Amino acid sequence: ATAPDLAGRHVVVSAGGTREPLDPVRFLGNRSSGKQGYALARTAAARGARVTLVAANTALPDPAGVDIVRVGTAVELREAVLAAARDADAVVMAAAVADFRPSVYAAGKIKKKDDKEPEPITLVRNPDILAEVSGDRVRSGQVIVGFAAETDDVLANGRAKLKRKGCDLLVVNEVGEAKTFGSETNEAVVLGADGSETPVPHGPKEALADTVWDLVAERLA
Ligand code: PMT
Numbered sequence: 295a296t297a298p299d300l301a302g303r304h305v306v307v308s309a310g311g312t313r314e315p316l317d318p319v320r321f322l323g324n325r326s327s328g329k330q331g332y333a334l335a336r337t338a339a340a341r342g343a344r345v346t347l348v349a350a351n352t353a354l355p356d357p358a359g360v361d362i363v364r365v366g367t368a369v370e371l372r373e374a375v376l377a378a379a380r381d382a383d384a385v386v387m388a389a390a391v392a393d394f395r396p397s398v399y400a401a402g403k404i405k406k407k408d409d410k411e412p413e414p415i416t417l418v419r420n421p422d423i424l425a426e427v428s429g430d431r432v433r434s435g436q437v438i439v440g441f442a443a444e445t446d447d448v449l450a451n452g453r454a455k456l457k458r459k460g461c462d463l464l465v466v467n468e469v470g471e472a473k474t475f476g477s478e479t480n481e482a483v484v485l486g487a488d489g490s491e492t493p494v495p496h497g498p499k500e501a502l503a504d505t506v507w508d509l510v511a512e513r514l515a
Contacts, residue, residue, distance in 0.1 A: 299511045301342030306378040307334045308389035308423075310350035312368040316415065317400040324390045325475035328352030330441075331388035333499035334506060335360045341507055346378040350389050368392050368420040379427050379436075384510050386439040387424045388465075395420050428460035437462050437513045439506060443469040449483060456485050463487070463509055465502070484509060 309331020313321040328349060335347040336357045345360040350371055356362055363374045368391045379385050394417035406412075424440045431438075438461040442452045445468065452466030467474050467482040474480055481496040484505065492509065494502045 298342030300338055300507065303342070303383040303514065304344045304346070304381055305338050305384045305386065305510075306346045306348065306375060306382045307331050307338065307386045308348045308350070308371060308375055308391075309335065310352040311390040312350045312371055312392045312420075313366055314368065314392045314395035314420075315366075315399055316396045317402065317404045319403050322392060322394075322396065323351070324392065325469075325471070326350075326390035327476040328354050329476065329478065330474075330480060330499045330502070331386075332357055333503040334386055334388055337500055337503040338507055341511075346382070348374045348378065348389070368395065368423070372421050372423045372426070375423055375427065380432055382433065382436065383514055384437040384439065385427050386506065386510075387427075388441050390443060391423060392420055394418060422459070424459045424461060435514065437510050439463040439465065439510065442466045443474070445469060452483070452485055456487060461487070462513060463506070465506060
């Protein structure tokens with residue numbers, strides 16, 4: 295579907311993976327490439343939307359006709375998403391956001407001390423951006439979409455996550471070291487807060503993106 299059914303709409307898409315720094319040279323990160331989020335941004339632009347793409351640590355070519363905001367950490371991603379969400383019709387959170395960050399940032403590189411065991415890394419919670427935008431609904435009729443990256447009990451975990459986060463749609467996909475992360479393809483079930491379930495067969499990330507926009511467009515209409 296490339297009908298301009300999103301013309302006049304502003305959509306926000308997050309993509310990529312946050313990096314939570316330990317010191318100036320090291321971080322805690324994840325395997326997201328940003329490809330699924332970029333596919334969502336490209337397809338939304340093709341369907342006529344004004345698109346703000348909040349990209350965390352991606353190394354992909356800039357999609358044409360899309361406004362890009364680059365971020366590093368979950369806290370930066372939150373700032374950028376909340377700012378763009380103020381006048382958005384839909385927010386789609388495809389980024390892999392770290393739930394925790396190191397509790398201490400060392401201003402200098404952490405040194406190895408030959409005679410000592412390493413210090414344990416302690417973590418603190420990051421803000422839950424999807425739950426926050428779902429709870430706030432700064433604009434009436436806003437459609438909020440989350441993703442759930444699961445390795446086991448995929449659908450059961452997805453259903454619980456949909457309730458917990460309070461979003462309208464949750465795209466449940468299975469991930470592994472080389473599954474979904476970085477690949478050109480994906481396979482998912484899109485769960486609706488209204489109880490709907492839309493299976494999307496294995497195929498290009500653009501195809502899943504178009505199904506997400508079909509479901510968003512229905513809810514905006
Ligand atoms: O980038 P690719 O290589 O193409 O891979 C795509 C993908 C696997 C990253 C993508 O399809 C995907 O599943 N993205 C969501 C990854 C994720 O963080 O899932 P989660 O189950 O941990 O989080 C659930 C949802 O809450 C997500 O929408 C996430 O953006 C959001 N979240 C999570 C934690 C947090 N602190 N704030 C959030 O908003």
